[in-house]
Structure formats: structure tokens, C-alpha cells
Amino acid sequence: MTEADEGGLESFTRQDLRKATKFVEGDYSGINPRSFYRKLKRAVEEIQDPxxxxxETEGTQNADLEIESEEVGQKTGTVKGRLRADSDWLEVGNGELEYRPYGPHGAASAILGxxxxxxxxxGAGILWTLLGIVATGGGIYGYTRKERDTFPIIHQDAIRVLLTGEVSERTKEGEKETRTDIFANMSVVFSGDVFVAVDSGSLDELDWTFRREVVNQVKQWHNQVVESDREKLQIESGFIWQLKGWTDRDVQKHRGIIEGAQSGLIRDAPFEYRVAYTDLLKDQLTQEMQETLKTHEDELMAELEELAEDVDVYVEREGLQHTSQLEGSPGEPNPELDPE
Structure with a gap:
């Protein structure tokens, strides 16, 4: 019997999780996998910061905990479960870009000149000639002038857990009743990653000419990460692109472009894409900010180790309780692994 509904978490393997920023592995035996999954989810939800x-966890027993019997009539099988948890996005620092603050103004002035x-x-007269020279010169100066400005970068912690193993059904015959339960021997990988992204929620605080440059830069990073031409985004630049700026000032449009590009690199992306994009943005941070992020990654590792230890204690305690119950404690029959 398979317990899995459509709409569960994305599939990931042990190899995927071992590529994470941090990971911890553990082996557990003598535990009901349903109880283990509930405890695991509760333990993650109880992690606190200041x-x-x-x-916020994702994963349910119905959709993300699969228990399969191996053969009809057999009381053994396999178990696989997945759990994901994401923290809120928090600001980690600022990136810096060079841009043309008066690019659109200069382009328009140069054309008018x-x-x-x-x-x-x-033949319109010397005045028009002089005005044309001034406007053209001013436009060229405005177009070529460059400055630097900063944009906010945010980070998010993500925990993913994969449990795999074997299950067996055990039945205790009593004088008045029969009690049935399942036990699992499982290997569990706890992985943690720190993902980094451009903060699209703060775009309205940026000057519109700089905001357009940030949008273009995110597109360029996106194209550096993706592997196929089909995934790449169109990027415009140069004089005509600057001139188009007068009709491209909508912050909601810019936010949508950045969120769309980043969703293909973070949330809904292959693991390799997420790591590559995170590394690109880390390079935008100052050395001090990078050290702060490194310290944060170490704190995430400590969380994973504490989570694994918490589960260890639970398994040791619950394993003894299950043994005691099966050796004679009264209770209602509880079949868990039915043959198909």
C-alpha cells in the first residue's frame, strides 16, 4: 500500500541533500514512521530565533510519507518521507552596481539637440543651431555620466529532510485481543541551506533609472546560471534601451520581472541553480557581510545537529515504549501496514 497524494513536495534524493551547505545524517530503528514524521515536523516548527x-514547514503524512508493502501478503515494506521548512527572508546586506542615472534624460536630450x-x-536661424549644440552636448554628458548605488540583498534558511528505510509489521497475540503496529529502520538526512536573493519588496525605494539596471542585472545573473538557451531571458542595453526608460518606470512591472527570474533560480529551481545563484549574490557582498553570512551558516549547522539530537532522544524513548506495549499492554488493534 502506498500512502501518497498528488501535490506533495518536490522530489529530492540523498545525493541532492549531501550537496547542501550543511547536512547531518542519522540512523534510527524501532520506531513507528508515522510517529517519527509527526515528531520531526513538530521539532522543526519549535526551532526559534530572536x-x-x-x-514554516511544508509536508504532510498523506502526501509526503510513503509506506509500501513489498509483496502481497508480506508484512514488510519500505518507507520514504520528505519534509521542508523555510524561514522568513531577512536582509543580509547590500550589493552595488554602476549605472547611468541620467541615461534616459541624456538620450532624449541628445535626440532633441x-x-x-x-x-x-x-535655415531656422542661429538660435536653433546654438540650442541644438547645447542640448546635444548636455545630452551626451548626461548619457555618459555614471554613478554607483546599492540595492538590498536578503537571505533565507531552508531545511530539507529525507527519511528512507524498511518497515515491518509486528503482531502480538493476547488472550482477548490482537495488537498490531509497524516499526521502521530508517536512515535520515537533515540538510540546511542559506539562499540569497535580491529584495524585490524594496524596489520602490530605488530611483527608477537604477531600478531598471537592477532588473537587467538579475536577468544577466539568471542567464549565467541556467543551462539551456530556452531558459534564458532577453536583455536589452545601449542607447535605445535608455531611451525606452521613459515608458518603463512601473515598479510593479520591475518587481514581477525580478520575482519571475528569481523563482526559476531559488524556489522552483534545480538545486544546482539555487547554489550557483546564491554564490553570485554572495560575491556582491562586502567581506564583512560575507563573514556575517558564514557565521549564520554555522548557526544553521548547529540547528541541524540539535534537531538530530532531539530526534535521537525521542527515538530512544519511543522505541522502549513501543516494545513495552507490544509485550502485553492492552489497547485497540492498530493495523498500519496492510497487504495490497
């Missing part, structure tokens, strides 16, 4: 409870210059040369 802001309170840290993680050329028009006035042609009118002056064509």
Missing part, C-alpha cells in the same frame, strides 16, 4: 518561531541643430542648419 524573532520567535523561525520556520540633433533635431534643433538640423533645423538651425536648414
Amino acid at each position: 524573532n520567535g518561531f523561525k520556520y 540633433v533635431v534643433m541643430l538640423l533645423l538651425g542648419i536648414g
Whole structure:
């Protein structure tokens, strides 16, 4: 019998989790896998930081805990379970980009200047010629002028857990009743990652000319990470792109482009994409900010180790309780692993 509904978590393997920033492994035996999964989920939800409870978990027994019997009539089988937990996004520092603050203004002024210059040369008078020269010169200066500005970078902690193993059904015959339960010998991998992204929620605080540059930069990073041409995004630049800026100032549109590009690199992305994009953004941080992030990764490792220890204590305690119950404690029959 398989317990799995559509709409569960994305599939990931032990090899995927071993590529994580941090990971811890453990082996557990003599425990009901359903009880183990409930305890595991509760333990993750109880992790706290200075802001309170840290993680929001994803995963249910119906969709993400699979228990399969191996053969019809047999009382052995396999178990596989997945759990994911994400923290809130928090600011970690700022990235810095070079941009043209007056690029659109300069492009428009240069074109207007050329028009006035042609009118002056064509007989409209010396005034038009002089105005054309001034406007063209000012436009070129504005277009070529460059400055640097910063944009916020945020980070999120993500925990993923994969449990795999074998289950067996045990039945205790009593004088008045029969009690049945299942036990599992499982190997569990706890993995933790710190993902980094551009904060799209703060775009309205940026000047619109710089915001367009940030959008273009996210597109460039996206194209550096993805593997196929089909996944790559179109990127515009140059004089015409600067001129188009006058009709491309909507912050909601810019936010949608960044969130769409980053969703393909973080939330809904292959693991390799997430790590590569995180590394690109880490390079934008100052050395001090990178050290802060490294310290945070060490704290995440401590969380994983504490989580594994918490589960160890639970398994030792519950394993003894299960043994005691099966050796004669009264209770209702509880079949868990039915042959198909």
C-alpha cells in the first residue's frame, strides 16, 4: 500500500541533500514512521530565533510519507518521507552596481539637440543651431555620466529532510485481543541551506533609472546560471534601451520581472541553480557581510545537529515504549501496514 497524494513536495534524493551547505545524517530503528514524521515536523516548527518561531514547514503524512508493502501478503515494506521548512527572508546586506542615472534624460536630450541643430542648419536661424549644440552636448554628458548605488540583498534558511528505510509489521497475540503496529529502520538526512536573493519588496525605494539596471542585472545573473538557451531571458542595453526608460518606470512591472527570474533560480529551481545563484549574490557582498553570512551558516549547522539530537532522544524513548506495549499492554488493534 502506498500512502501518497498528488501535490506533495518536490522530489529530492540523498545525493541532492549531501550537496547542501550543511547536512547531518542519522540512523534510527524501532520506531513507528508515522510517529517519527509527526515528531520531526513538530521539532522543526519549535526551532526559534530572536524573532520567535523561525520556520514554516511544508509536508504532510498523506502526501509526503510513503509506506509500501513489498509483496502481497508480506508484512514488510519500505518507507520514504520528505519534509521542508523555510524561514522568513531577512536582509543580509547590500550589493552595488554602476549605472547611468541620467541615461534616459541624456538620450532624449541628445535626440532633441540633433533635431534643433538640423533645423538651425536648414535655415531656422542661429538660435536653433546654438540650442541644438547645447542640448546635444548636455545630452551626451548626461548619457555618459555614471554613478554607483546599492540595492538590498536578503537571505533565507531552508531545511530539507529525507527519511528512507524498511518497515515491518509486528503482531502480538493476547488472550482477548490482537495488537498490531509497524516499526521502521530508517536512515535520515537533515540538510540546511542559506539562499540569497535580491529584495524585490524594496524596489520602490530605488530611483527608477537604477531600478531598471537592477532588473537587467538579475536577468544577466539568471542567464549565467541556467543551462539551456530556452531558459534564458532577453536583455536589452545601449542607447535605445535608455531611451525606452521613459515608458518603463512601473515598479510593479520591475518587481514581477525580478520575482519571475528569481523563482526559476531559488524556489522552483534545480538545486544546482539555487547554489550557483546564491554564490553570485554572495560575491556582491562586502567581506564583512560575507563573514556575517558564514557565521549564520554555522548557526544553521548547529540547528541541524540539535534537531538530530532531539530526534535521537525521542527515538530512544519511543522505541522502549513501543516494545513495552507490544509485550502485553492492552489497547485497540492498530493495523498500519496492510497487504495490497
